[in-house]
Amino acid sequence: MIKFYFIRVFYKITSIAIFCLIAKISFSQNRPFAQSLIDTLSSKAFYGRGYVNNGDKKAAEFLAHQYSKIGLKSFKKTGFLYEFKFPVVVFDKKCKVKIDNHKLIAGKDFIVNPGCKSINKRLKLTQIKTLNDYPSKNRRALFYDTSFRQDKNHINQSNKYKLKITLQKKLTWSVAKGYDDVAGIEILNTSFPEKHKKIRVKIKSRIKQHSASNVIGYIEGHEVKDTFIAITAHYDHLGMMGNVIFPGANDNASGTSMMLDLAVYFAKNPPKYSIVFMAFAGEEAGLIGSKHYTDNPLEKLPLSKIKFLINLDLMGSGEKGMAVVNATIFPDYFNKIQSINKDKNYLSGFKVRGKAANSDHYWFTERGVKCFFFYLMGSYSHYHDINDTAENLKLGEYYDKSFLLIKDFILSI
Numbered sequence: 001m002i003k004f005y006f007i008r009v010f011y012k013i014t015s016i017a018i019f020c021l022i023a024k025i026s027f028s029q030n031r032p033f034a035q036s037l038i039d040t041l042s043s044k045a046f047y048g049r050g051y052v053n054n055g056d057k058k059a060a061e062f063l064a065h066q067y068s069k070i071g072l073k074s075f076k077k078t079g080f081l082y083e084f085k086f087p088v089v090v091f092d093k094k095c096k097v098k099i100d101n102h103k104l105i106a107g108k109d110f111i112v113n114p115g116c117k118s119i120n121k122r123l124k125l126t127q128i129k130t131l132n133d134y135p136s137k138n139r140r141a142l143f144y145d146t147s148f149r150q151d152k153n154h155i156n157q158s159n160k161y162k163l164k165i166t167l168q169k170k171l172t173w174s175v176a177k178g179y180d181d182v183a184g185i186e187i188l189n190t191s192f193p194e195k196h197k198k199i200r201v202k203i204k205s206r207i208k209q210h211s212a213s214n215v216i217g218y219i220e221g222h223e224v225k226d227t228f229i230a231i232t233a234h235y236d237h238l239g240m241m242g243n244v245i246f247p248g249a250n251d252n253a254s255g256t257s258m259m260l261d262l263a264v265y266f267a268k269n270p271p272k273y274s275i276v277f278m279a280f281a282g283e284e285a286g287l288i289g290s291k292h293y294t295d296n297p298l299e300k301l302p303l304s305k306i307k308f309l310i311n312l313d314l315m316g317s318g319e320k321g322m323a324v325v326n327a328t329i330f331p332d333y334f335n336k337i338q339s340i341n342k343d344k345n346y347l348s349g350f351k352v353r354g355k356a357a358n359s360d361h362y363w364f365t366e367r368g369v370k371c372f373f374f375y376l377m378g379s380y381s382h383y384h385d386i387n388d389t390a391e392n393l394k395l396g397e398y399y400d401k402s403f404l405l406i407k408d409f410i411l412s413i
């Protein structure tokens with residue numbers, strides 16, 4: 001009898017353990033899956049998911065393929081992509097800068113201003129400290145440090161020079177929809193040679209009417225089908241500056257990957273309300289994809305049917321907690337996520353923020369949709385630069401914890 005009793009207990013414990021293991025593998029977060037998506041999306045094959053070599057288009061197609069693999073439903077017969085157009089400044093060709101005989105390395109030593117016109121010149125360098133320093137002849141390249149840039153009146157004397165150079169502590173690139181008045185570049189402080197007489201600069205840019213797509217799919221709720229919880233993340237990044245790729249692993253391959261991982265979870269665990277997954281394009285060019293959606297919502301997904309929206313951007317760290325944009329606007333929802341976090345002890349804490357136009361949630365907030373924008377905080381410092389790579393961004397325990405926190409929060413809405 002005793003022997004059999006032990007066998008029964010042993011059998012029970014083993015089967016519970018196996019069940020828990022399977023449940024953990026198939027019914028919860030999947031960090032290796034998210035990491036592999038980050039690795040893929042920030043690889044060279046996607047060209048920084050921007051405006052050179054159809055990088056963002058390739059990423060959109062990859063995401064649509066993931067959506068169908070996961071089993072998301074589409075609002076239309078022809079797939080998950082929703083196209084729109086906008087102008088953008090593109091740098092297709094290699095950007096070259098040389099100071100005297102010293103070649104600067106693109107992306108590492110210098111970046112071009114996102115709205116930089118084409119320029120192919122050799123110019124004398126002049127440092128600007130006061131308004132009196134402006135030269136009378138305009139065949140000059142002016143350089144100044146960031147403390148000087150604070151006075152716009154100085155810089156607006158654009159007819160007096162051909163190129164402006166800002167010396168920076170860190171290079172942070174961006175995207176522009178049109179040209180600046182004067183061609184401009186930024187050079188890293190430590191890369192600017194001590195002796196400097198002349199600069200040779202060759203930059204070719206053009207304004208392109210770019211066509212991009214939002215990628216939208218959903219899981220039907222098992223109780224309330226026509227009311228949606230929206231999970232959003234922008235998948236675009238800065239693309240390329242000539243031959244230099246900005247991979248955008250944290251910004252925002254990380255948020256896109258967590259969104260897909262949540263989609264996998266909810267596909268296996270059908271939620272009460274329908275959940276729509278929206279991967280936006282054109283965020284870095286000025287929140288364009290999300291603006292396009294709020295201006296042209298789908299008939300089957302009007303803004304009034306979105307019960308709550310969660311935007312994920314910069315989800316690769318987390319050791320210093322999570323920022324919640326709109327926390328002060330929707331205190332009831334913020335209390336919910338706070339009490340979940342307290343009960344389960346997921347993250348160290350929250351940064352409580354008000355309204356901010358810093359990611360795709362913004363246009364939804366403006367149109368009266370309840371929403372939060374979550375971003376994780378930590379020591380990861382590569383922002384809008386060439387080092388925001390998959391090699392530098394390895395997901396850890398905070399990925400699991402923030403995934404579980406967000407999943408629990410979604411279930412509490």
Ligand SMILES: [Zn+2]
Pocket residue numbers: 234251252283313314
């Ligand atoms: Zn971003």
